[in-house]
Amino acid sequence: MSSSPVSRLGSFLPPRTLLRLLAAWLVVAVFQWGGHSWLSQSMAPVVAVTCFVVLFATILAASFGVVSEADALAHRLGEPYGTLVLTLSIVSIEVILIAAVMLGPGETPTIGRDSIFAVMMIILNLVTGVCLVTGAARYGEQEYNAQGALAFISMIVVLAGAALLLPNTLGNGDGAFGPVQAIGLSVLTVALYGAFLLLQMRRYRYHFMQPAPGHLSIRPAAPDGREASAQPRTGRDGRNIVNAAILIALMLPIVLLAHHLAVVIDYGVARAGAPVALGGLLIAIIVFTPESITAVQAAFRNETQRAINLCLGAFVSTVGLTVPAVLTVGLVTGKTVVFGISATETILFVLTMALTTLTYLGQRTSALQGLLHLTLFCVFTLLLFTR
DSSP states (O other): OOOOHHHHHHHHSOHHHHHHHHHHHHHHHHHHHHHHHHOSTTOOHHHHHHHHHHHHHHHHHHHHHHHHHHHHHHHHHOTTHHHHHHHHHHHHHHHHHHHHHHTSSSOOTTHHHHHHHHHHHIIIIIIHHHHHHHHHHHHSSOBOOHHHHHHHHHHHHHHHIIIIIGGGGSTTSSSOOOHHHHHHHHHHHHHHHHHHHHHHHTTTGGGGSOOOTTOSOOOOSSTTOOOTTSOOOOOTTSHHHHHHHHHHHHHHHHHHHHHHHHHHHHHHHHHHTOOTHHHHHHHHHHHHHHHHHHHHHHHHTTOHHHHHHHHHHHHHHIIIIIHHHHHHHHHHHTOOOOOOOOHHHHHHHHHHHHHHHHHTSSSBOOHHHHHHHHHHHHHHHHHHHHO
């Protein structure tokens, strides 16, 4: 006897997912109804704190749901397609939140830069460090494909270096690109990132796959890079379509609530006299907490290459998509966009890239390297609140 449509829907939509959907859309309805009257620069601190907690929790829960659905797709699509779905979903959320803050009532010319730099410190130091230490504690040294890791690092050096370091040497040194420079950099960034994705998914796909036990590299079975051991991609049972639909249904509340959260963040940073970069850090935490947990879980399951794809691939996608998006929003709205980082942040940038390169020059992970990454993140956190 065939199962009913209701029972089939129940198998696709577990109670936790249904609860996330209902809660997220309920909060959207409440804030669409009264949010504009509650949230202003003259709101009471109690109202601001309450709204921040509700919005933060809702967006974070929806982000976890997006990651859960993207992760389900990832396991069926195989590497590197699965990780790309997960990473692009998360980075889309980041772009939405940054754009909402930029279009908010306050002047936030550095929100894009602060978010990208915070993501760099969180992903390349905190999450990478936890993955390396966690994996080493359970398995000792773990193997990975160094060719893929170094490809990610090369992309980060070019894209992040051009976006965060170069602006300080241009014009009057205010860290901003001119209109022509912004357009040119956006086009070049999108073109390079698109070419990288194409090569990653096709000819050099094997660079981003986990080596077989005892083998330090993977070689393709055919000249086009197809690997016989690659996980099959299938969507015949309709699960992929359902997961994609739920992913979109969970991402829409984030889009609709992002503006309200931006108003609260502007208010809180100004009222508390906190560092302006704190807004970028909050966005980075909201966006990358779910993916960070996924990466640590992968390291704990001895899926080192997947953890690397998530960590390094997340930051490549962040720069490849966020920089053009922020520059475009600035050009269209006439908002000032500052990307150049400070001298202190430049030193942290160089130290992070040098350490990351040394970490993945070998073929096996090291707990010591993980501790070094964690120490560098602690230095970043200390300087954020004591400068």
